[in-house]
Amino acid sequence: MTIRPRRSVLYMPGANQRALEKARTLPADALILDLEDAVAPDAKPQARDNVCAAVASQAYGSRELVIRVNALETPWGAADMFAAAAAEPDAILIPKVSRPGDIISAAKVLKAAGAADKTRLWAMVETPMSILNAREIAATAVDPENRLTCLVLGTNDLLKESRARMTGDRFAVVPWLALSVLAARSYGLDVLDGVYNDFKDEAGFREECEHGRTLGMDGKTLIHPSQIEPCNEIFSPTAEEVAWSGKIIAAFAEPENQKKGVITVEGRMVERLHLVMAKRTVTIAEAVAEMGLSEAAAGRS
Numbered sequence: 001m002t003i004r005p006r007r008s009v010l011y012m013p014g015a016n017q018r019a020l021e022k023a024r025t026l027p028a029d030a031l032i033l034d035l036e037d038a039v040a041p042d043a044k045p046q047a048r049d050n051v052c053a054a055v056a057s058q059a060y061g062s063r064e065l066v067i068r069v070n071a072l073e074t075p076w077g078a079a080d081m082f083a084a085a086a087a088e089p090d091a092i093l094i095p096k097v098s099r100p101g102d103i104i105s106a107a108k109v110l111k112a113a114g115a116a117d118k119t120r121l122w123a124m125v126e127t128p129m130s131i132l133n134a135r136e137i138a139a140t141a142v143d144p145e146n147r148l149t150c151l152v153l154g155t156n157d158l159l160k161e162s163r164a165r166m167t168g169d170r171f172a173v174v175p176w177l178a179l180s181v182l183a184a185r186s187y188g189l190d191v192l193d194g195v196y197n198d199f200k201d202e203a204g205f206r207e208e209c210e211h212g213r214t215l216g217m218d219g220k221t222l223i224h225p226s227q228i229e230p231c232n233e234i235f236s237p238t239a240e241e242v243a244w245s246g247k248i249i250a251a252f253a254e255p256e257n258q259k260k261g262v263i264t265v266e267g268r269m270v271e272r273l274h275l276v277m278a279k280r281t282v283t284i285a286e287a288v289a290e291m292g293l294s295e296a297a298a299g300r301s
């Protein structure tokens, strides 16, 4: 799978034309244009038209564009899938995935709709059953026909369905997050943390970003533009991490180390697994820098 930064992933209601326009200039790595929970039933067809026109407009630069459809078993699901496939987003996010069959069915619909190869599937992990089946859901990625590349935690739905309580340390939620990270890593997927509802509380939000990063999340889903910059900062490799990764890569490239499995760098044991991690860190840092440059260039033109 190609490595690309997915630090900040902003949801916006598909019925909110103003938000769709504003998103063209927001520094989020990815945008989830929502047709599902953030759109009232009466507004669904209009939202579908807005979102598909926005994606087809190609006005979002390097931002990854994701359409969240309604579940296939709802009255809007099939029409959403066909319209989304025709708009050629980078991915379609399937809500309330509970079983591997939910991904397999979605992939079949995309195939029937003639979706472009580039359009991948992302899966919401937001039901108790999705947690229990996280491994099997992630395992559908073994078959490339299924297009699965990313798991997205839906913590609001998980709290509702489980009747657990949200606390500052996310005591009840941590096992679900950790299990989702393991399921994703077992099958080479990315995984994104759930949203932080109290969008005026920047200190609390930063703390939750750090918490997600510690758990292994690749990034966080967001609800408000003010959350993008702190999120990008926390999920970017730090200058120290990039510098240390550079030292590991350089050390293994020395002629005397090229065949060694373990070496010492600045007094610390470094194994080849650290080299893999170092290369990933540098690739992400370079991609982040590249995005910064292309945004700056777009701003100048």
Ligand code: COA
Pocket (backbone or CB within 6 Å): 010, 011, 012, 013, 018, 019, 020, 022, 023, 034, 037, 038, 195, 222, 223, 224, 225
């Ligand atoms: N995406 C893009 N732009 C957004 C945005 C979003 N998610 N949320 C707010 N904005 C824009 C507003 O349009 C406004 O732009 P303007 O000042 O240029 O007109 C600006 O940011 C400030 O918005 P603000 O007044 O602070 O927020 P609000 O009261 O209008 O909206 C929410 C608050 C929570 C309703 C809104 O942020 C939202 O809809 N978030 C996404 C919800 C969602 O998609 N949920 C589903 C998944 S959990």
Ligand code: MG
Pocket (backbone or CB within 6 Å): 037, 095, 126, 154, 157
């Ligand atoms: Mg949900």
